[in-house]
Amino acid sequence: MKDLRSFLSTYEDAFPRDVIRITKSISSVHECTAIAKKFEKVGKYPLVVFENILNSKGVKSKFPCAINILGDRNKLAHAIQSTFENVAIDWRAKARKKIAPEIIQRQDAPVKENVFLSADVDLLDLPILHIHEMDPGPYITAGMFTCHDPETKTPNTALHRGFVAGPNEIRCFLAYRSHAAFNLSAHEERGQEMKVAYWIGHHPSVLMGAHTPMSYPESHYETAGAVSGAPLRLVPSETLGDDFLVPADAEFVIEGIMKPGNRKQEAPFGEYPRYYGPQRFSPVFEVTALTHRNDAIWHAFMVGINNNYGGTQEEGAIYEIVKKAVPQVQRVYVPVSGAGRFHAYIQLKKTHDGQPKEAILSALTSSYMIKHVVVVDEDIDIYDDRWVLWAIATRSQWDKDLVVVPGCMASPLDPSTGHRGVGTKGGIDATKPAPPKRFPMTLSIPQDVMDRIKLEDYIDKDKIG
Numbered sequence: 001m002k003d004l005r006s007f008l009s010t011y012e013d014a015f016p017r018d019v020i021r022i023t024k025s026i027s028s029v030h031e032c033t034a035i036a037k038k039f040e041k042v043g044k045y046p047l048v049v050f051e052n053i054l055n056s057k058g059v060k061s062k063f064p065c066a067i068n069i070l071g072d073r074n075k076l077a078h079a080i081q082s083t084f085e086n087v088a089i090d091w092r093a094k095a096r097k098k099i100a101p102e103i104i105q106r107q108d109a110p111v112k113e114n115v116f117l118s119a120d121v122d123l124l125d126l127p128i129l130h131i132h133e134m135d136p137g138p139y140i141t142a143g144m145f146t147c148h149d150p151e152t153k154t155p156n157t158a159l160h161r162g163f164v165a166g167p168n169e170i171r172c173f174l175a176y177r178s179h180a181a182f183n184l185s186a187h188e189e190r191g192q193e194m195k196v197a198y199w200i201g202h203h204p205s206v207l208m209g210a211h212t213p214m215s216y217p218e219s220h221y222e223t224a225g226a227v228s229g230a231p232l233r234l235v236p237s238e239t240l241g242d243d244f245l246v247p248a249d250a251e252f253v254i255e256g257i258m259k260p261g262n263r264k265q266e267a268p269f270g271e272y273p274r275y276y277g278p279q280r281f282s283p284v285f286e287v288t289a290l291t292h293r294n295d296a297i298w299h300a301f302m303v304g305i306n307n308n309y310g311g312t313q314e315e316g317a318i319y320e321i322v323k324k325a326v327p328q329v330q331r332v333y334v335p336v337s338g339a340g341r342f343h344a345y346i347q348l349k350k351t352h353d354g355q356p357k358e359a360i361l362s363a364l365t366s367s368y369m370i371k372h373v374v375v376v377d378e379d380i381d382i383y384d385d386r387w388v389l390w391a392i393a394t395r396s397q398w399d400k401d402l403v404v405v406p407g408c409m410a411s412p413l414d415p416s417t418g419h420r421g422v423g424t425k426g427g428i429d430a431t432k433p434a435p436p437k438r439f440p441m442t443l444s445i446p447q448d449v450m451d452r453i454k455l456e457d458y459i460d461k462d463k464i465g
């Protein structure tokens, strides 16, 4: 069975030093963020389970809260049985092989072990994190938001944050180009309320699958099954009708409705580029039910800290689009250092001097988020910013190697963009000239010496680090 707890246990068995269980009492208001920030300062993103967490009322929650479940690329790779290098491409390839979900009976669904209807729900009892100082309060950050297209009834699922404004009120941010926003306006045009659900806490491969970008309207439940490798088990909702299906093995499901035109203030919110996003009028999710498993585990994303999840997702799309234009592409990496979304490093086995610019132009069209592209040769480790910067330092001349495209659509969350997210995109060709042109040789020492000389044969182990 693939669920959050099965992942936690297999991951902890495989990487015991990367799972930290904090048993000491800690507040959900900023204190968990402080722990995550301190780890980030030393370049670590362990999976942390806060077992005794005070909720936003200052009362010990019945539930633990886990962060960094998808906190770094190794965890993403482990979740879908891939590797650090191949995870983005494998994620995309698996998603393509859709697997239809399986509908099960209520009595067989773990998420129905505890059922509370609206008046009995108090979301503020949950260990929901209040992450940054200017955030207005606790936010659901790893909530998979499911709603339907009113015409075809196709479900749509994606991550959409939710400000928990009261015991049974959530204000959700649905970006205007998101499919959830399309669904909401389609309901509003018909004067109908929209049925909605958040599901929180599932096997990360299910999250990755359900979060695969799709066309509209298309169900993400099928990609969830494909990426996790088994049909996603679904069960009818409690209050939204039997045709509104939610994941049976999620830790929590929150059900509710959005009434036409009902908007309230939401944010500022600490966003992934590490700046606060503006306050908005966001749709209100009126809670009709909360269901959860016994001993349920809350899942939170530390938005604005280790924010490479979205970037890794983009990589598969960039790779495919660049591969069409330049088959010599070897690898693509969207580094955390580029706010996790704005930079793309492309590694080429260059055979023609025009290829890097071709790769830059195609990568820039892969997503409005990708702002700067750096193209390097195959001897550069694209997963290490230092070597990409070294390639820029020693293999580029900007009068001929720079591409600048002003007036593009850009992320409105990039504070350097102009009006409504209009920005300049560009790229740097940091490659050597294509063969047979000559370029100075990089430094080397004989490989047999590298293989033979081991630090531990010469230096105390504790000094090696």
Ligand SMILES: Cc1cc2nc3c(=O)[nH]c(=O)nc-3n(C[C@H](O)[C@H](O)[C@H](O)COP(=O)(O)O)c2cc1C
Residues within 6 Å of the ligand: 156, 157, 158, 159, 160, 161, 162, 173, 174, 175, 176, 177, 178, 179, 180, 211, 212, 213, 214, 301, 309, 310
């Ligand atoms: C961690 C994380 C949090 C996100 N939060 C939001 C959000 O609050 N609102 C939003 O509209 N999109 C958010 N997104 C982006 C959407 O989930 C993403 O664009 C998704 O593909 C949209 O799905 P759709 O194509 O079905 O509209 C988030 C993405 C990630 C990775």
